Amino acid sequence: MIISSCGNDVSEEEYKIGFSQAMTTDNWRREMNKAMRVESSMHPGLKLEIKDAGNHIAKQITQIDEFIKEEVDVLIVSPIQSIPITPAIEKAMNAGIPVIIIDRKIEGRNFTAYVGADNMEIGRNAAKYIISHSKGEAGIIEITGQEGSSPAYERSIGFKNTLDSVPGLKISHSIKGDWEKASIKDQLSTHLDSVEAPDYIFAHNDRMAMGAWEVARSKSLEDEISIIGVDGLFGPNGGIQMVKDGLLDATLLYPTGGAEAIKLAEELLRGESVNKYNILRTVVIDSVNVDIMQNQFDKLNQQQNDIEQQQAVIDEQIKTYNTQSDLIKLMLVLLGLLLLLSIWAIYLVVKIKKSKRKLEIKNQKIITQRNQIEDFAEKLKISNESKINFFTALSHEFKTPLTLITSSIESISDKSKSELKGISYETNLIINNSKRLLRLINELLDFRKLESGSFNIKPARTKISAFLENIVNDFRAEAVKRSIKLDFCSENKELEVYIDRDMVDKVFFNILSNAFKFTPKNGNIKVSIQEDNENVNIIFRDSGIGIPKEEFKRIFDPYKQGSNNVKPSSGLGLFISKQFVELHKGEISVSSHQGAEFRISFPKGKAHFKDVEILEIDADFQPSNFHQLSDPVVPQEEPINKDLDENAETVLIIEDNTDLSYVLKKKLSTEYHVYLSDGTDGIEKAFEIVPDVIICDLNLPGKTGFEICRELKNDLRTSHIPTIILTALDDKESRLKALKAGADTYITKPFNYEILRESLKSALYNREKLRYYYTNRIDEVRDENFENAEQNFLKDLNAIIDENLRDPDFSVEELAGKLNISRVQLYRKVKALLGVSISEYISTQRLNKARNLLQQSDMNISEIAYEVGYSSPGYFSTSFKNKFGISPKQLKS
Structure with missing residues (x-):
């Protein structure tokens, strides 16, 4: 009930009014804004937002678009200029937003209502004032407002049309201003210097009228010229004060219409119908009625100030009421929460008692389990200690045979060099690596002692x-x-x-x-x-x-x-x-x-x-x-094996361990030509030598064995070479990675030399089988469906040879250039794949083409000889018979 009574205030629906003000550089427009705010404060349901365009047309259009996007309930616009603003007003109307035009008009009638004085009436009243105070003849200067502004245009029309009714009253000169006095001073001063001073000056607002008076005073003509302005604002700098001070002869009251615009908006929001044009009354203020007008404005201003003060007091009281209302609501909410917490506390007490009993039972189980775990941990500790002791004992067991090996090898190495007969290098390797193993075992034993704290x-x-x-x-x-x-x-x-x-x-x-x-x-x-x-x-x-x-x-x-x-x-x-x-x-x-x-x-x-x-x-x-390190033994270069065939296969070993690479070279040199690389230049040496087999380690300085293998397999010059990976890595991932990189065989260290030897023979045998396939099934190599680099290479090779078959001067150098490899690399690759030299292969292609032409075409033997690149038919016949055992003439017949 209390909450209901506190929330019983009726909240009015809130409406938003957007006002695009042309500018706020003068008091008249500031008075318009003030009147709007005062009037809107009288209606609690209205929210007024004023945006100042600063006399920039593009900015005002943007502000109108923003109000449209915000979906204001009513839009009020004071246009800077009529024509440019018209499309923006129409856009708002099309969006269903009522638009009230204030002060200045737009082109056409596509708006909801207009509020403002009759500017033509103001022009006519100014003219009537001059007619009534002149003797039928007078010189008149008109100072107009900003060009393109509807008030300036309408005031000028009303002024001229009324003066035309009196023949002796004519506008001698017209000065175009922009509503500010600075815009007309230079023009008026120049004009007054060249002609006789006029009797009257009509300025379209009080600011320009004040500028005209300042120019007249500078030329001591202020008493000779009667100046009339427009606005009639109340205040120290307003037109009424200027008339009272004798600066202006008269000013025409031009109401701002701010309060009237808000009232129209409020009527529209209530759904009432309003007049299209709402014309505000105007009056001439001169020395006759200036005191009366000032007194009236004083009273109005006092009333307005009283209203603002009362509104401020009301707002403060509403704020206090809302604060107290919110506080009461908060207290009631807290009271409700306190009641809920009390109920929850009672529930928790009951629940905790039940949980405590469960925890006691569970704790007893945990104690039992903990005792079981401690027993298991003790057993595990004993078991682990047994394993560690076994590991330690085993490590010590390693030391004895290693010591015996080292001692024996040292005894051998102490013999004279003539007795060692070339095994000093191997004995030194055994000594060094035995010491290395012993150092590793000592490291393990030290690590064990450090872990157990027994050092x-x-x-x-x-x-x-x-x-x-x-x-x-x-x-x-x-x-x-x-x-x-x-x-x-x-x-x-x-x-x-x-x-x-x-x-x-x-x-x-x-x-x-x-x-x-x-x-x-x-x-x-x-x-x-x-x-x-x-x-x-x-x-x-x-x-x-x-x-x-x-x-x-x-x-x-x-x-x-x-x-x-x-x-x-x-x-x-x-x-x-x-x-x-x-x-x-x-x-x-x-x-x-x-x-x-x-x-x-x-x-x-x-x-x-x-x-x-x-x-x-x-x-x-x-x-x-x-x-201590043993004295290094530099391996001596093995003497060239004179019994080794110069056409024996070549092996490139890429290994950064110098000892291992030299041991392998020494063993393999009996059957192969062996070249070594420490890994830093492995790829370059493979391109230079183009070996028959490559043995490669994985852990190398610079590029890894995976990268070297991948690069060689992806390069035309070396893609045919089988690769044997020799490494200490024995995990599944490394094996798989090596095979994906293109390796043919994967051997882990330590390895048996015979396994490596047989792997080399197997790789060369498989290469020989491929060579047989390529040399005996050449026609199939011409098929478009190839699956490996070697077949693609032969496809390109055959295509280039076919293109140049008729050229007797086509050389191996030209062929290598078209394949983007050197002559030596082309020779070695073709020799490795086909077992013949490149020159022999080109000659075979020529003769195979000639045999097909002899069997399938009507060309004579001489034409066929020239067609396949022979410059001499006789030499062609001899070569053909040496190749196929039958002369071209016999085959043709």
């Missing part, structure tokens, strides 16, 4: 410069082998730190190994020792591929490696190094700028080691034998 640090006083220099010297031979500049410098040779030498030896060796792994030939590696007040800093800087900035922190995580690292790695080395450094309470960090820089900091002194036994004797430390 016990044993720090000893150590001269860090000599300690690190010994490790650096182990890499000198590798640096010479790879043309890498290796520098070591230390500021203080006697600088001592407390370190676990075995741990730190592994850290330094790991960092240096990585530097050599990623530094190219002719690069630089610099190791330096610096100190500050608290730390000893060891810096390793190389000119290698560097590490992406966003991976600086992740590079020390286990199993992680840089995204730009394509070389296989366990991902444990840097993790173990970081853990070892942190066990020394030190820090390790990395930065990258034209290479990588690792910085290791160890605290000075021994205060940071607590509850740890420290060795104070600085004994010489000998790193593990497996942490």
